[in-house]
Amino acid sequence: MNDRFSSQLRQHLVETANERPAEGQLAAVVDAVATTRQRLPLVARLTWNPGRIGLLPSAAVRFGLVAAALAIAMAAGASLAGGAKPTTVFEGAWTSTDPGDTSAQILVVGPGNTPAVYFEDGYATGAACVNDPVKRFVARGLGEISGSHLDVAFPDGGGCGLVTVEVAGSYAYIEASDTLIDQDQLVWARAISDDRSTTKSPASQAPAPPAPSTPAPSIPMDAATFTSTVHGVSIDYPAGWQVRPATEPWTGGELSFDSPAADVLFDPALGVELYLVVASQPYNGLHPQQWLRKQSEWLCPGERLGAGTAEVDGTNAYALRCSTSQSAVLVFAETRGYVIRLIASAAEPELTETYSSSWLRELLETVDLRPEDAIDAVSESASVSPS
Amino acid sequence: MHELVVRARGGDRDAFSELVARSIGRLTAVARMILRDEYAAQDAVQDTCIEAWRSLPGLRDPDKFDAWARRLLVRSCFKSMRRIKQVSATEIRMTPGDEPAIAGVERNVALHDQLERGLARISAEQRAVIVLVHYLDLPLADAAAAMGIPLGTTKSRLNRATSALRAVIEADNREPSRLAERIAS
Numbered sequence: 001m002n003d004r005f006s007s008q009l010r011q012h013l014v015e016t017a018n019e020r021p022a023e024g025q026l027a028a029v030v031d032a033v034a035t036t037r038q039r040l041p042l043v044a045r046l047t048w049n050p051g052r053i054g055l056l057p058s059a060a061v062r063f064g065l066v067a068a069a070l071a072i073a074m075a076a077g078a079s080l081a082g083g084a085k086p087t088t089v090f091e092g093a094w095t096s097t098d099p100g101d102t103s104a105q106i107l108v109v110g111p112g113n114t115p116a117v118y119f120e121d122g123y124a125t126g127a128a129c130v131n132d133p134v135k136r137f138v139a140r141g142l143g144e145i146s147g148s149h150l151d152v153a154f155p156d157g158g159g160c161g162l163v164t165v166e167v168a169g170s171y172a173y174i175e176a177s178d179t180l181i182d183q184d185q186l187v188w189a190r191a192i193s194d195d196r197s198t199t200k201s202p203a204s205q206a207p208a209p210p211a212p213s214t215p216a217p218s219i220p221m222d223a224a225t226f227t228s229t230v231h232g233v234s235i236d237y238p239a240g241w242q243v244r245p246a247t248e249p250w251t252g253g254e255l256s257f258d259s260p261a262a263d264v265l266f267d268p269a270l271g272v273e274l275y276l277v278v279a280s281q282p283y284n285g286l287h288p289q290q291w292l293r294k295q296s297e298w299l300c301p302g303e304r305l306g307a308g309t310a311e312v313d314g315t316n317a318y319a320l321r322c323s324t325s326q327s328a329v330l331v332f333a334e335t336r337g338y339v340i341r342l343i344a345s346a347a348e349p350e351l352t353e354t355y356s357s358s359w360l361r362e363l364l365e366t367v368d369l370r371p372e373d374a375i376d377a378v379s380e381s382a383s384v385s386p387s
Numbered sequence: 388m389h390e391l392v393v394r395a396r397g398g399d400r401d402a403f404s405e406l407v408a409r410s411i412g413r414l415t416a417v418a419r420m421i422l423r424d425e426y427a428a429q430d431a432v433q434d435t436c437i438e439a440w441r442s443l444p445g446l447r448d449p450d451k452f453d454a455w456a457r458r459l460l461v462r463s464c465f466k467s468m469r470r471i472k473q474v475s476a477t478e479i480r481m482t483p484g485d486e487p488a489i490a491g492v493e494r495n496v497a498l499h500d501q502l503e504r505g506l507a508r509i510s511a512e513q514r515a516v517i518v519l520v521h522y523l524d525l526p527l528a529d530a531a532a533a534m535g536i537p538l539g540t541t542k543s544r545l546n547r548a549t550s551a552l553r554a555v556i557e558a559d560n561r562e563p564s565r566l567a568e569r570i571a572s
Contacts, residue, residue: 005553006549009502009517009549009552010522010524012498012499013420013517013518013522016499017416017419017420018415018416019412019415020412020415021432022425025411025415025429025432026404026407026408026411029404029407029411029432029433029436029437030404030407032433032437033403033407033436033437033440034400036437038440038441038443038444183442227465229540372547373510373547375540375543
């Protein structure tokens with residue numbers, strides 16, 4: 001870096017900075033704070049010792065736990081709500097995935113502004129349950145709804161049977177995605193798909209159908225945004241999913257769940273059975289058409305179900321539907337190409353049905369290409385757009 | 388400061404108001420530089436303060452309040468930037484400063500103009516790293532923490548941002564009329 005330039009830049013910033021708050025800005029903040037409650041310091045999520053036990057052993061177990069949690073949520077929801085129409089947006093059953101150990105968590109909120117609340121972590125790895133043979137953590141409490149916030153106190157604490165610990169929870173309702181976000185920014189999805197516009201109670205749908213194998217029937221796309229620091233792109237992903245960012249630039253080769261060069265977005269309850277891969281690389285002298293052909297060879301090695309042009313973030317792209325379980329989109333930015341690949345296990349028809357190409361299209365609308373931020377293996381400066 | 392944070396963390400709104408009063412000017416300046424939109428900057432600062440109040444009980448080390456608030460602000464700015472992206476692109480096209488430089492102006496004034504135009508053209512993420520390092524004078528590690536990205540990425544982002552800024556200025560010096568044409572197209 002040129003020191004003289006840096007010094008001029010610093011001087012410019014200091015001289016032009018406007019540190020004077022706008023008129024009424026401070027008062028507006030004070031007013032807003034006066035009507036806003038703080039989140040409780042204790043958390044309802046039970047990851048005191050994340051990683052102690054690690055990921056649950058198999059997909060079958062994970063499916064089982066998710067299904068069991070959903071079934072319990074439905075039953076508890078029906079019990080708490082009593083089959084009436086929901087009186088608040090919080091009423092009903094919610095699920096999330098514990099990011100510490102991928103176990104399923106449920107939250108059931110009863111009717112009214114001071115609802116009865118039931119919390120359960122299907123497989124608690126925290127210290128509270130360390131001596132319990134069954135690691136199912138349960139807490140029952142009372143909530144207080146204020147606007148779009150629900151604060152829950154559990155007077156008797158919670159535990160797996162032998163020991164109880166103090167817990168509390170705070171949840172904000174996000175209307176756009178019909179989800180909850182708790183004090184640790186964990187997203188909770190409705191356990192039962194319902195249409196809020198018809199104010200139909202989740203509990204009123206009882207008797208509930210068998211739990212599906214997908215973790216949450218509703219797939220809010222605006223749950224969180226992932227920004228790739230390696231590949232120069234940001235993308236929204238569904239509630240409950242996790243991200244494993246790339247640790248190195250993509251220099252070539254196939255991209256799958258374990259590729260260190262890929263940003264992998266996945267449902268922790270399903271792992272390799274449902275995930276997205278995102279990566280980018282410079283064309284390295286290839287014409288975009290040649291680059292497309294090269295990537296298509298490994299993305300769709302056999303026959304493909306369909307293909308066609310598309311547009312992602314205002315940039316030309318090419319969509320490939322390789323099979324019922326694999327789709328990909330190749331995006332041609334000025335200086336580099338992007339691959340966004342969706343894999344949903346062919347062994348699970350519900351997955352391929354839910355995570356279809358129309359789902360992928362919805363997700364692609366959230367893509368923000370930032371090729372200038374991408375990092376390349378040979379020379380970082382090579383990724384700076386010349387224009 | 389430490390005592391104010393502790394009191395605010397315990398739910399004391401007056402203490403929090405005092406904290407906000409002390410830091411709102413600097414936060415607003417940073418948001419203005421990153422977002423380059425007065426109303427968006429005010430909104431980002433307000434969102435930051437409210438989020439800080441709500442989450443304050445979770446802040447373990449009161450001495451890290453400033454760094455924590457910076458991080459909330461940068462996150463809020465990025466979120467805001469995504470919302471106003473299209474509007475900003477239009478505004479850049481209409482910036483009067485894109486007109487060719489007038490001959491005879493003093494060199495430092497011209498440089499300030501060029502820097503201002505350059506800052507308008509680089510991305511919000513690039514502006515953020517420049518503001519954190521060159522305006523707030525933060526060490527790279529603290530800037531990385533504020534943006535929530537690794538140190539290595541912060542270094543390369545700062546290098547690229549500075550290079551991009553220089554490139555814009557150099558191109559501006561070489562071909563002002565063609566530059567104006569390209570931006571207007």
